[in-house]
Amino acid sequence: MADCIFCQIINGDIPSVTIYEDDQVKAFLDISQGTPGHTLLVPKKHVRDIFEYDDQLAQDVFRHVPLIARAIKASNPAIQGLNIVNNNGEVAYQSVFHSHIHFVPRYTDHDDFAMTFKDNSDKYTNADLQQIADNIKAHLED
Ligand code: 5GP
Ligand code: ZN
Numbered sequence: 001m002a003d004c005i006f007c008q009i010i011n012g013d014i015p016s017v018t019i020y021e022d023d024q025v026k027a028f029l030d031i032s033q034g035t036p037g038h039t040l041l042v043p044k045k046h047v048r049d050i051f052e053y054d055d056q057l058a059q060d061v062f063r064h065v066p067l068i069a070r071a072i073k074a075s076n077p078a079i080q081g082l083n084i085v086n087n088n089g090e091v092a093y094q095s096v097f098h099s100h101i102h103f104v105p106r107y108t109d110h111d112d113f114a115m116t117f118k119d120n121s122d123k124y125t126n127a128d129l130q131q132i133a134d135n136i137k138a139h140l141e142d
Pocket of ligand 2: 001008046047097098
């Protein structure tokens with residue numbers, strides 16, 4: 001897609017620092033370097049978000065996740081952990097609309113990455129949870 005920054009990176013029209021590349025995917029350093037080693041894994045096929053993946057694309061992309069994760073971890077003994085994040089939709093902090101997976105190495109609990117969500121467990125009964133689950137299950141498709 002001509003006006004997509006990640007397609008331009010994949011095509012070599014915009015420079016990037018590559019970690020891994022094959023026919024299906026490319027992994028390169030995120031320009032923001034939220035923490036040192038912050039990496040993005042993208043499908044070479046332009047898809048907007050996770051909702052556009054079929055099974056084959058999911059295999060092609062997600063099978064690389066452990067490979068990239070292990071390499072990042074092994075690259076620096078100071079890395080204590082790794083957040084793997086995939087934002088879908090503007091409300092979910094997606095800003096580049098070519099699907100991508102973030103790998104954010106974690107060095108300390110006060111480095112430059114944070115992820116929070118409220119614990120609302122006191123607001124849900126088991127029946128509420130079952131109803132939510134039943135509704136989601138009704139929409140599962142192969
Ligand atoms: P999102 O907010 O969509 O989940 O993440 C998009 C990411 O793309 C951001 O972390 C941002 O730093 C990164 N990014 C945006 N433009 C470029 C670029 O031109 N080159 C690289 N390497 N990363 C980029
Ligand atoms: Zn694209």
